[in-house]
Amino acid sequence: MEKKRAQEAELRAKVAADPALAAASAGAWDRIAAAERELARRQREYLYRGLSGAGRLVEIANQIVRYATEVEKPNEKRFAEFRESALESLRFRLFSPAPIYPDFEEAILSAVLQESLDRLGPDDAFVKAALGGRRPGEVAHEIVGGTRLAEVAVRRQLVAGGRAAVEASSDPLVAWARRLDAPYRELRAWYEDNVESVESLEGRKIAQARFAVHGKSTYPDATGTLRLSYGKVAGYELGTTRVPCKTTFYGLYDRADSFDGRAPFDLPPLEQAHRGDVDLATPLDFVTTNDIVGGNSGSPVVNRAGEVVGVVFDGNIQAFVWDYAYTDEQARTVAVHSRGILEGLRKIYGMDALAGELEGGATK
Secondary structure (H helix, E strand, O other): OHHHHHHHHHHHHHHHOOHHHHHHOOOHHHHHHHHHHHHHHHHHHHHHOOOOOOOHHHHHHHHHHHHHHHOOOOHHHOOHHHOHHHHHHHHHHHOOOOOOOHHHHHHHHHHHHHHHHHHHOOOOHHHHHHHOOOOHHHHHHHHHHHOOOOOHHHHHHHHHHHHHHHHHOOOHHHHHHHHHHHHHHHHHHHHHHHHHHHHHHHHHHHHHHHHHHHHHHOOOOOOOOOOOOOOOEOOEEEOOEEEOOEEEHHHHHHHHHHOOOOOOOOOOHHHHHOHHHOOOOOEEEEEEOOOOOOOOOOOEEEOOOOOEEEEEEEEOHHHHHHHOOOOOOOOOEEEEEHHHHHHHHHHHOOOHHHHHHHOOOOOO
16 A cells, blocks of 8 residues: 555646646645545445345345336436346346345345344334334344245336336235335435545546556556456466466365365365366466456456456456556466367366367357
């Protein structure tokens, strides 16, 4: 953080020394600082009223309730996730037949509600609306046990019926989501007006000043847009250990054997059964110095020949520092190797057709 402070101080000094840059970015840092103080004032509400991670069923209920309202508005006045450009993918997720496990949904919702109660207190307006004076576990059991939103057909009927169907629904989870919609909208509007819009507008001014000062010698912060990150495959030092740049199927089975097959290093029966079929020297995972952030999982790793050689799925613990500053000393991107994917598909899962398709063969 000291390094980041020094970088900011250097940038601000160079901007201040240039009359044109100083005029273009005048007040930007102060307005962002004021927005962050405003966020701090309601930070606890913002964190614990959003029901983030409260489970798939809660997410579905909230999406349906908000969908019914948002799609009635002109496109430009909707929440970003309900604009026309996003609706196809949203409906794809909303109507996914992926299995939902009620016991898990109840447990996680109960835990999230308990956290909101603990952090906000029983007198908070959101807590009152969410719990109605009852215990989190009781509320979670009632609404998860009584909802039919695990059925895709029910979701489709509600969405097709629009606002009238959603407002008339007696489904306990839909009714609960309706009750919490107003406080959600109030808090989101406050955040967008007082924090997000300020960060976006003033941050753009600072980004332009930063580019004017540094040019192409540094790349911009991640913005959710398409970008390329250059790096190399490389191991790293960890204490007295030299961490290799890759693992193999040898390591997969050795780790399971070394722990006598006990969790969390036990292997699925299918992987155990095909142990003798796999070329154990095949690379499984590898690490690189590519600069990634949360949300980059699923990105392809491409070599200098333009070939896809892996898929990003994680970073090591040292990569957390990349949220603030890049270093390649120990921080690493973690990817699954394309050869490991193909070996698993063919030798373990019996998916030769899919493996052939990935290699550019014909599909049937």
